[in-house]
Amino acid sequence: MRVAIRELVRRPGRFSVVGGALVVLVLLLLFLGGLLDGLYLNSTGAVRALDADAVVFSDDARRSFLRSEISPDLAETVASVEGVERVGGLGFALLGVRIPGEEDVADGAVVGYELGSSELPEPPAPGETYADRQLAEDGAAVGDELLVGPAQVSLTIVGFVDDTNYLQQAGLWVEPGTWRRVLAENRPDALVADGAFQSLVVRIDGADAAEVRDRIDEATGGTDTLSDDGAIGAIPGISEQNATFTAVIGVTVVVAGLVVALFFALLTLERLGLYAVLKAFGGSSRTLVLGVIVQAVVVAVTAFVMGGALTVGLLQVVPGEIPLQLEPSRAVSTLVSVTIAAVVGGLVSLRRIVRIDPASAIGTGV
Amino acid sequence: MSEPALQLDEVRKIYRSGEDVVVALDHASLSVARDELVALVGPSGSGKTTLLSIAGALLEPTEGRVVVSGTDLTGLSSKQRTSFRGQEIGFVFQAVNLVPFLTARENLLVVAEMNGTLDGDTKVRADRLLDELGLGERSGNQPGALSGGERQRVAIGRALMNEPRLVLFDEPTSSLDTQLGEQVMELIRGNVKERGVGGIMVTHDARMTHHADRTIEIVDGRLDVPA
Numbered sequence A: 001m002r003v004a005i006r007e008l009v010r011r012p013g014r015f016s017v018v019g020g021a022l023v024v025l026v027l028l029l030l031f032l033g034g035l036l037d038g039l040y041l042n043s044t045g046a047v048r049a050l051d052a053d054a055v056v057f058s059d060d061a062r063r064s065f066l067r068s069e070i071s072p073d074l075a076e077t078v079a080s081v082e083g084v085e086r087v088g089g090l091g092f093a094l095l096g097v098r099i100p101g102e103e104d105v106a107d108g109a110v111v112g113y114e115l116g117s118s119e120l121p122e123p124p125a126p127g128e129t130y131a132d133r134q135l136a137e138d139g140a141a142v143g144d145e146l147l148v149g150p151a152q153v154s155l156t157i158v159g160f161v162d163d164t165n166y167l168q169q170a171g172l173w174v175e176p177g178t179w180r181r182v183l184a185e186n187r188p189d190a191l192v193a194d195g196a197f198q199s200l201v202v203r204i205d206g207a208d209a210a211e212v213r214d215r216i217d218e219a220t221g222g223t224d225t226l227s228d229d230g231a232i233g234a235i236p237g238i239s240e241q242n243a244t245f246t247a248v249i250g251v252t253v254v255v256a257g258l259v260v261a262l263f264f265a266l267l268t269l270e271r272l273g274l275y276a277v278l279k280a281f282g283g284s285s286r287t288l289v290l291g292v293i294v295q296a297v298v299v300a301v302t303a304f305v306m307g308g309a310l311t312v313g314l315l316q317v318v319p320g321e322i323p324l325q326l327e328p329s330r331a332v333s334t335l336v337s338v339t340i341a342a343v344v345g346g347l348v349s350l351r352r353i354v355r356i357d358p359a360s361a362i363g364t365g366v
Numbered sequence B: 001m002s003e004p005a006l007q008l009d010e011v012r013k014i015y016r017s018g019e020d021v022v023v024a025l026d027h028a029s030l031s032v033a034r035d036e037l038v039a040l041v042g043p044s045g046s047g048k049t050t051l052l053s054i055a056g057a058l059l060e061p062t063e064g065r066v067v068v069s070g071t072d073l074t075g076l077s078s079k080q081r082t083s084f085r086g087q088e089i090g091f092v093f094q095a096v097n098l099v100p101f102l103t104a105r106e107n108l109l110v111v112a113e114m115n116g117t118l119d120g121d122t123k124v125r126a127d128r129l130l131d132e133l134g135l136g137e138r139s140g141n142q143p144g145a146l147s148g149g150e151r152q153r154v155a156i157g158r159a160l161m162n163e164p165r166l167v168l169f170d171e172p173t174s175s176l177d178t179q180l181g182e183q184v185m186e187l188i189r190g191n192v193k194e195r196g197v198g199g200i201m202v203t204h205d206a207r208m209t210h211h212a213d214r215t216i217e218i219v220d221g222r223l224d225v226p227a
Helices: A002-010 A012-048 A072-079 A133-137 A176-186 A209-220 A228-233 A238-270 A272-280 A285-317 A328-347 A350-355 B048-055 B078-088 B104-115 B120-132 B148-160 B178-195 B206-211
Strands: A054-058 A084-098 A105-113 A128-132 A145-148 A153-161 A170-174 A199-204 A223-226 B006-017 B020-032 B037-041 B063-068 B089-092 B166-170 B198-202 B214-219 B222-224
Touching (some): A002 A012, A002 A285, A002 B104, A012 A238, A084 A176, A105 A145, A133 A153, A133 A170, A153 A176, A199 A209, A238 A272, A238 A285, B037 B206, B104 B120, B148 B166, B166 B178, B178 B198
Parallel strands (some): A105 A170, A128 A153, B037 B214, B089 B166
Antiparallel strands (some): A054 A223, A145 A153, B006 B020, B214 B222
8 A cells, every 4th residue: 555655646747637636626526516406495495585484386286386275264174184293385476676775686486484493583564574684795784675576565674584585586585465566466377366375384282294194185085295305306397407416516526536447447558567576575465456456545535625616716716607616525525425435436446466477577678 | 305395106187178188298207305405307398387386386287296395286276276376386487477567576575475374574584585695785676677687686575475385487497588597596596595595497598598507308298307
């Protein structure tokens, strides 16, 4: 192992090609992962902020907030189901938002809600809103009067909340009456009946959540109740987006493994004579393979550090409209996957190293 | 009288390739005493490499018995042979084959490292060997910064690192001029005598055989051992 480390330290140029390729692949992995996380978080923040144990849709809505409608009677039935602790209405309206002093119209998701959570205060007074901090970055401040939709319904910002966007649109959290007014004046076609909501947020009192969800659908006979994760997965495009990015990231990890495998396969060919000599002196295949693995891991970790630094630099220059978000968990998963790819790639040389005959060190000028 | 460094009894090595059968070594018997240097000469393809490989526990004979320093190698597993080589046999290869990115001292220590015996004692031994081989001042140099003769001396030091009973030299002077070749041969002979190890030296260089105690010819796998 010492020999392997010394080679890395004294002949770093030898590993520059594979190291350079891995730096680029790490940059790509972190960039893709950052995009996926940015898209995911910015699409799902509103649902994650609800702290819901269950989300109730009408069963003809195909799990879409915008198509769903829950009547007050249905809400009462849900509230009476055993295990249900609290029920609150929820409704969305996706509209343009004018920020005072800003020329561009921002994208907003006006959310009418009844239940506060660890992320959300209890609903504000009529005509007021808790705005997602993204709008602060777009130039809004507490006390600003936002004009929502073509009808320019006025909402006054009374505070900011974090990570509450829906489908890349900044969350604007309002009490139900305000949400209804926004819909009535801007999107009368989407307006739900008086007292109705698009869906319900349910908190469960410690009972088995899956059983309670089943009981809700059984009791109402007209709802489709999902878990928190289920409701997130039902947001349009989320599943497809996750699957697509995960596939691209997976292929990139495989490419990283192939790059390492090819490099060390070539390096092993170059070292056949040296390995034969070391085996003649009592070196085992295990020791030699371990050396290759150590080198592959060191190259991978170094490439991760350099690729990570480049990604952090890239984050500073990427335009704000690209939803790039580098999460610590993404960095860890990238490090782990690249390291595993490097180990597996290094192991490709195992067979060749095991088959090296130490007798070949004699009688040749290798 | 102490047991010989190497004893070959009726050793045969046969290679088969489809229908073809090649007898690389044919009933070879040879005894090499401790502190004896034997030169092995013969044309290409005569079986020199095969004999050296079998004596060095790198290759198993088809028939016959190989005893190195009292240990019968017959029936040893591949792992046992690897371990035995690491402890009892030293090699000096034709192309020297030092590890290019290690210093002279580290090239000696690599033997101990491969055998898992690297400790303070082996480091002291490496320093002493380098001093004895006249390389004390060059111990921190990598092979690229050493002359051909110095590299060959490092290779000899590496072969002696594990305190072997038998050292096998494969064309040790092939890449050296006459003067350097003579120096290296004197060094080899001196170390064989001084340390009481048996040595077999394969060579094409007739000018160097006078350094050996005996010269044995091998032709078509048969040894011509003088009575």
